Amino acid sequence: MKSNLINRRKHSESGVALLIAIFVLMLVSVIAISLIVASGGESALAGNYRSSTSAYLAGAAGLEEARGRLLSSNSDYFNTTIANFIPAGPLLLGQVRYIVNPAAGEPAGAALLGTYPDTEYANEFGAPPIPANVQYIPSVSTVNSGGKTYYGPLFKWVRITPATENSIQTDVNGGGFDITTPLYYDGAHLPQPSLIVPPLLGLAPNPPPTAKQAYEITALAILPNGAQKTVQYVVSAKTFNLSFPSALTLSGKNIAFSGPNSNVYFANGTDGSGNPPAVPGCVPNPATSLPAIGVTEPQGGTGNKASVIAGIPRPDHFSGGGLATPSVSDTITLTSALQTPQSLNTLVQDISKVATVITPPSGTAYASDLPAMDVNNPATVVVNGNLDLSSTVGYGLLVVTGNFLYNGNTGWKGVILVVGDGTTTFTGLGGGNQEFDGAIFVASIKDSAGNLLSQLGNVGFSISGGGGNGVYYNSCWINRSQPTLTYQVLSFRELF
Structure with missing residues (x-):
């Protein structure tokens, strides 16, 4: 009886192990399938991430190519390849510039935009661009060498346009998204540097001279x-941002001044008071009126001011700043870059890094040592030593680390910094009808042995002979003369 019960129990339990084995096998299979699915999903996610990142980096490379080629110091500068590709004045609304970067077998120029259309432009500016206002330039990321073509980052095109509130979807002044006025970036804007919508002069933007146009890339x-x-920058030019308290600034321990007796020589601190060529996109503001001559008084008192006034034969020819003639002030304020021998020496070194020409320290340089320059192509020149400029008109930023001499029909449009050694002198022999428009700054920062002084040394300024060659403050030429150091990125965004 007991044996039968045991046999029946064993018979009833038979197959349990098989069921457990099947269950375990199913569980392991489910886990394995889950791992395979998860692994495949992770691989897909990783692949998508790699593709997205690669596309992002390719687009960013296109932005950086455009930003770099905006600089005139770049060997691939746009205007070296196509004249006036980026205008000397503002880039106007409706003007569009494309860098095109076709892959092997793809069309070049405008045809590439047919394959890869710019659908975003109409959203930003209200309508497609007019073909006559569009220019194309090839990318420099594709290189042909040794009969082979090497392709760079896989961006298709880069577009450069003026930035507007609507195009970058930023309400700058609280008045809504303006679609008709280009934006500018003003590094001197108060209470802090910012994008601004410039006032209009007629139908044209009239930004302050310290403001630079904002480009959308x-x-x-x-x-x-x-x-x-699709990625996007907003950029603007960054310069030395030099500013001056007067048309002619003499900063030193002792100042010797001998002014001209010419009936046609004038010095005026009112912005735009001279007759220089116009700076594209900039209009001087006559409401800005500074002293004709500004001097410092490091020893206290008014000795330098008195010395300058005593050396002016025609007091009524020196005006500006709301001062009685002769317009001479010793209450000026210098920016930090112009205050000490150390700061001026640093400024000269920084300017030298971006100079168009640096003359060797070989005594005296002449006009023939300077580069070609004109209204649309100002130069940055550093003269290591003295400069004798005769019957020459220059444009740009000029640094002289010795003494400055001119004679005849000589003038300059921009900024002249004469920061020499010993007693630095600015000497003119007159005899011409040209003029100096912008600002002139004279100081001594080294002794006669070339050692940096602890405080600014003595300065001499002497003009003799007939003719004009006057000095006129001009904010447009002050800012036009300063080289662009970089195009700073004001914002970045991914569109899609």
Whole structure:
């Protein structure tokens, strides 16, 4: 009886192990399938991430190519390849510039935009661009060498346009998204540097001289697997941002001044009071009126001011700043870059890094040692030593680390910094009808042995002979003369 019960129990338990084994096998299978699915999902996510990142980096490379080629110091500067590709004045609304970067077998120029259309432009500016206002330039990321073509980052095109409130979707002044006025970036704007909507002079923007136009740079990148990114910068030029308290500034321990007796020589601190060529996109503001001559008094008192006034034969020819003639002030304020021998020496070194020409320290340089320059192509020149400028008109930023001499029909449009050694002198022999428009600054920062002084040394200024060659403050030429150091990125965004 007991044996039968045991047999029946064993018979009823038979197959349990099989069920457990099947269950365990199913569980392991589910886990394995889950791991496979998860692994595949992670691989897909990783692949998508790689594609997205690659497209992003390709687009960013396009933005950086455009930003770099805006600089005139760049060997691939836009205007070296196509004259006036980026205008000397503002880039006007409706003017569009494209860098095109076709892959092997793809069309170049405007045809590339047919394959990869710029659908974003109409959203930003209200309508497609007019073809006559569009220019194209090839990318420098594709290189041909040794009969082979090497392709760079896979962006398709980069577009450069003026930035507006609507195009960058930023309400700068609380008045809504303006679509008709280009934006400017003003580094001197108060209470803090910012984008501004400039006032209009007629229908044209009339920004302050310290403001630089904001460019919108947009890039489209598309990879062979179809991944794509559209990215965008807003950039603006960054300069030394030099400013001056007077048309002619003499800063030193002792100042010797001998002014001209010419009936046609004038010095005027009112902005735009001279007759220089116009700076494209800039209008001087006559409401800005500074002293004709500004001097410092490091020893206290009014000795330098008195010395200058005593050396002016025609007091009524020196005006500006709301002062009685002769317009001479010793209450000026210098920016930090112009205050000490150390800061001026640093400024000279920084300017030398971006100079068009640096003359060797060989005594005296002449006009023939200077580069070609004109209204649309101002130069940055550093003269190591003295400069004798005869019957020459220059444009740009001029630094002389010795003494400055001119004679005849000589003038300069921009900024002249004479920061020499010993007693630094600015000497003119007159005899011409040209003029100096912008600002002139004279100081001594080294002794006669070339050692940096602890405080600014003695300065001499002497003009003799007939003729004009006067000095006129001009904010437009002060800012036009300063080289662009970089195009600073004001904002970045991914559009899609």
